[in-house]
Amino acid sequence: MSGAKKLVVGNWKLQGSRSANAELLQGLLAADLSASAPRADVAVCPPFVYLAEVVSALQGSAIAVGSQDVSAQGQGAFTGEVSAAMVRELGARYAIVGHSERRSYHGESDQLVADKAKAALSHGLVPIVCVGETLAERESGETEAVVGRQLQAVIDTLGADLARVVVAYEPVWAIGTGKTASPEQAQAVHAFLRARLTAAQADAARVPLLYGGSVKPDNAAELFAQSDIDGGLIGGASLKAADFAAIARAA
Structure with a gap:
């Protein structure tokens, strides 16, 4: 158990418009x-x-x-990239890095994700580092090997700054599919991640560990009650003010 303060983060992904955002934010403020x-x-x-x-x-x-991504680059000829300094200047506090959709669709390596986390930290952002396995990897018993490898790149790259990150476990097979890891399945992976972090650095035992993957108002409380689950990275449900507010209250 980390004793970390709970954290609930909504990832809007490629969704939204000015009018839709205004309505959603109005609902969240009213909540x-x-x-x-x-x-x-x-x-x-x-x-x-x-x-x-x-x-x-x-x-x-x-x-x-927070931002949904951030560049590992500081500045220069990198068309389409957005730096951590730019994101921080706009007033953001967090930056998601290594989401499974970035790893899968954009070919992001474990090292690139770690470099993005380092760039975020260097400009005062808190990186939310995502790790997770595919269904095939889970069924072949590779869950710990996969998430351990993904986390190790961050451990090796950040060194003494490791305790300043947030880690989000998102089983790829549970993102946007309606399938959710059982609280026991999620807790088992979170306990493994906690042990890895603690072994790397004593202070990292308190790193918040979030669960992401079809979290909804009706399963949030049970998930968040697990000893090593410190909150959630919420996808679809974060686009509905009432649902996201209910999940935040469950934390």
């Missing part, structure tokens, strides 16, 4: 998540183009903002 603040932090991660607007809309509220 008044400030009552949860002593026990849980809450954040939303919109597409890059809406970051400034979302930061402005949530100014003074209990909800922080």
Whole structure:
């Protein structure tokens, strides 16, 4: 058990428009998540183009903002990239790195993900490092080998800064599929990750470990009650104010 404060992060993915975002944020502000603040932090991660607007809309509220990705590069001839310094300047606090969709669709390696986490930290962002296995990898008994390898790149790259990250376990087979790892399955992987982090650095025992993969209001409380699950990285349910607020309260 980490003793870490709970954290619930909404990943909007490639969703949203100015009108839809305004409606969603209005609903989240009306839900008044400030009552949860002593026990849980809450954040939303919109597409890059809406970051400034979302930061402005949530100014003074209990909800922080993060980006869905960040470049490992600081500046230069890298067309289409967005640096950690740019994201931080807009007022974001977090940056998701290594989401399975980035690893799969964009071929991101474990080392690139670790480099992105380092870039985020160097500019005052908290990286949310995603790890997770495919269904084939789980069925062949490779879950610990896969997530262990993904995490090790971060451990090796960050060194003394390891304790400043957040880690999110997202089984690829449970993202957007409606399938969810049972609380026991999720806890087993989280306990493995906790042990790896603690072995690497004593302070890293308190790194928040989030679960992501079809988290909903009706399963959030049971998942978050597990001893090594410190919150969630929420996909589809984060696009509905009532559902996301309910999940945040469950934390």
